[in-house]
Amino acid sequence: MKQKKVELQAPDISRWAAGNTGVPYVWQFDSGKPGPNVMVQAVTHGNEICGAIAVDWFLEQGFKPEKGKLTISFGNIAAYARWDPEKPSTNRYVDQDLNRVWGDDVLKSDKTSVEIERARELVRFVDEADFVLDIHSMHEPCAPLMVCGTTGRGADKAVQMSKRIGVPQYLMYDTGHPAGLRMIERGEFADPDSPRTAILVECGQHWEKLAADVALDTLMKFLVDTGTLSREVAEPHFKSELDYSGRQRVIEVTQAVVAKSLDFKFVEDFTGLEVIEKQGSPIAMNGEEAVTAPYDKTVLVMPAVSKQWTLGTTMVRLGKLIEG
Ligand SMILES: [Zn+2]
Known part of the structure; x- marks a missing residue:
């Protein structure tokens, strides 16, 4: 990075x-x-x-x-x-x-x-x-x-x-x-x-x-x-x-993805506020576990692509646009 x-x-x-x-x-x-x-x-x-x-x-x-x-x-x-x-x-x-x-x-x-x-x-x-x-x-x-x-x-x-x-x-x-x-x-x-x-x-x-x-x-x-x-x-x-x-636009984050493994990898170099169109599309691998879009038009909020992080760090939040 x-x-x-x-x-x-x-x-x-x-x-x-x-x-x-x-x-x-x-x-x-x-x-x-x-x-x-x-x-x-x-x-x-x-x-x-x-x-x-x-x-x-x-x-x-x-x-x-x-x-x-x-x-x-x-x-x-x-x-x-x-x-x-x-x-x-x-x-x-x-x-x-x-x-x-x-x-x-x-x-x-x-x-x-x-x-x-x-x-x-x-x-x-x-x-x-x-x-x-x-x-x-x-x-x-x-x-x-x-x-x-x-x-x-x-x-x-x-x-x-x-x-x-x-x-x-x-x-x-x-x-x-x-x-x-x-x-x-x-x-x-x-x-x-x-x-x-x-x-x-x-x-x-x-x-x-x-x-x-x-x-x-x-x-x-x-x-x-x-x-x-x-x-x-x-x-x-x-x-x-x-x-x-x-x-202004309002995003409701529905879940935070927390690092369960030191081997956490995003599938792309996301920077944040990307919209993943389709439910089920891959976002990251959390060790062995795949992180996928929970619904259509999932918004990625603050992916921790390369910051100082450890087990338990919030790696990305997933949300939806609720108005605006
Ligand atoms: Zn800060």
């Missing part, structure tokens, strides 16, 4: 290391006025630098919330510190995926890892937040998409929020990851009856220039939707070419 071109430059975020919350790389700003508690996180995965670019810019601009509180965090700072543009696939995490450790079964256990310890530092901010935006990108060159959480477990409110924001083009209901709970699924975010809402934007391929534009655009539109920034302040930074208002 040939290496994707690195078009983005990872900013030096060490100037934000001190934070102002007692936790490194976490900044919180209080407007002093009533309003929601809003959190934005970048670099949950160490090599997804678009979020670092957007958040670094945002902090440098000195934006402050007009209502409520705003928390800005850099997630997996230890992995980010290992960024090497010559080996950009090697620092997704240090010990384990930071976005699979957000269940109390992990955080309140005696397990430990670089990522579990970082999540223990961050979790109080997550638990205080009414609205969360978690900024990611993808290994394969794939159109940006919003991961709205799990069907029946809070994804509807995340889809509604994403439609108000109008970005990106694809919104996704999914099935979660057997390997562990994501930040956007923690606590009330997964409760359809709670107004607390968390969204996870996949801004495009990790190192493509577009990903930084999508990250920044989504960040500013999210902060307007939550009332944190006024439209007048944020709108000059919107990217009009990225506006998909009224044209």
Whole structure:
């Protein structure tokens, strides 16, 4: 698999290391006025630098919330510190995926890892937040998409929020990851009856220039939707070419294919959002087991063609277009 071109430059975020919350790389700003508690996180995965670019810019601009509180965090700072543009696939995490450790079964256990310890530092901010935006990108060159959480477990409110924001083009209901709970699924975010809402934007391929534009655009539109920034302040930074208002498409993932073997091979170099026309068509070999399209017009979501993976990793999600 040939290496994707690195078009983005990872900013030096060490100037934000001190934070102002007692936790490194976490900044919180209080407007002093009533309003929601809003959190934005970048670099949950160490090599997804678009979020670092957007958040670094945002902090440098000195934006402050007009209502409520705003928390800005850099997630997996230890992995980010290992960024090497010559080996950009090697620092997704240090010990384990930071976005699979957000269940109390992990955080309140005696397990430990670089990522579990970082999540223990961050979790109080997550638990205080009414609205969360978690900024990611993808290994394969794939159109940006919003991961709205799990069907029946809070994804509807995340889809509604994403439609108000109008970005990106694809919104996704999914099935979660057997390997562990994501930040956007923690606590009330997964409760359809709670107004607390968390969204996870996949801004495009990790190192493509577009990903930084999508990250920044989504960040500013999210902060307007939550009332944190006024439209007048944020709108000059919107990217009009990225506006998909009224044209967004919703994918419902029905199953996640998890690696049961280290000998997992896709039948083609898929990149994501391919539509497999016929039920039963081959998609991959999971060791000895064939993975085939479960229905006509199966959409492939985020195939892990060449990222850092292990047994239990979600290798691809399979879904259907449900509207749009
Ligand atoms: Zn990610």
